[in-house]
Amino acid sequence: MRTDKTATADEVVAELADGMTIGIGGWGSRRKPMALVRAILRSPVRDLTVVSYGGPDVGLLVAAGKVRRVVFGFVTLDTIPYDPWFGRARQEGSIEVTEYDEGMFAAALSAAAQRLPFLPTRAGLGSDVLRVNPRLRTVRSPYADGEELVAVPAQRLDVAFVHLNRADPHGNAQYLGPDPYFDDLFCLAATRRFVSVEKVVDTATLTEEGPVQSLLLNRSTVDAVVESPHGAHFTTAVPDYGRDERFQRHYAECAKDPGRWPEFADRFLAGDEKAYQHEVTRFTEESR
């Protein structure tokens, strides 16, 4: 019998320790493992280094005081350009950052996935990415061209959190939307790899809804599978659902106004995931 890796969000988050480096999959406000992020908000863990193509995952973790450093190329809500919590923390100087070009960020994960110390990229040359990251070094080609490129250091992760559409109980996992983002790289760069999915299905069912190329993760790169319907809310998880724009706007409005934030946090983030989803349903019904 292959190992059953199903677990709850609280069980996988219980493995976190203060000061860990965690990678969060998805992109901006797209297919973020938000239920796992909400489980981190409920946990006592602190001083995290968060590695993310940032969206509201970064904003919520900053809001809860969980973050010491963010490694990022951008933080955006897509339809709303800036995440208010990330912006405020930056402007108050309350978090540290490692700011990369988007391609450097991918190279850092690729280097870790391939167990290399660095990968060369052209991206970053001549920009302030090298000024604001004074530990970055360049590397010279040993060949006749002699080109000098940025040596992006490997970004190892203690833990990776990603959200996909389907998985079997053993960790074979599938995306059904148009873009895999970088979720396989996050898992390959990490020591412990946790995947939440909309639905856990039999292995045989995986290839019924999508082609074999949609099986992004195989079970050798996954340590636990969390079934979490609507677990990417309020980000997209197409084709299961799109972004909840109205809820995201509500999040951003409350995040902008420190006076309104407790109202949001008390209503949506004080309870467990079931309570969150229940309140989201009520919030949606209120607008009808």
Added chain:
Amino acid sequence: MSGGEASRAEVAVVAVAELFRGDGDTLVSPMGLIPSLGAKLARLTFAPDLLLSDGEALLVTADGEVEGWQPFRKMLELIVPHGRRHVLMGANQIDRYGNQNISAIGDHAKPAKQLLGVRGAPGNTVNHRTSYWVPRHSRRVFVESVDVVSGVGYDNAAKVGYSARRFHDVYRVVTNLGVFDFATPDNRMRLLSAHPGVTVEQIRDATSFDVDTEGAGTSREPTADELRLIREVLDPEALREKEVPS
């Protein structure tokens, strides 16, 4: 010529479209409304081979047919470094050598205003042709020096040398007032054309550094066919007029 009936926004859409003339089978990545309208207009008229995405992972023809797959990872690991791309980015700040900032205003360690982050600007600017779109040309945008170099300008590319200069090509800046390039001997920003009704004085007043305006012309008016495509096909709700009021 259709006379003076085109709005400033419509002149800007055509000025953006002109950036892609001759680009052939090149992926164009316009960011923002008027950039998107300009790229689509170019594809519908004089640049039919341009490749455009749906803003996410699909390449889509002018008829709405999916013609390719282009997820973010392919974009960053293959398309940008391979270089067959022309990006049109926004800019919170631009200086005379074409350095651009979309990261943060003020000291990077504790910014007065956190913006997006550098995004793909460093990689774009050293790998392929890059242009900028500025809907409100002002001294706040066109500054003496940018706070965080996100997009690499000519002086910084030259300082690094061959590897940064090799594919560096900051091509044009289009604003609500005119069209600019950096094709001077020392790669300083130069006015190519002022939009109809805009004076050189207006442009000088709205720019913190000296702009070379010698020999500048007037941006062309949209043709009747272009106006029809903009008004009836591409932007029937006239959202462009909100981005650039006349």
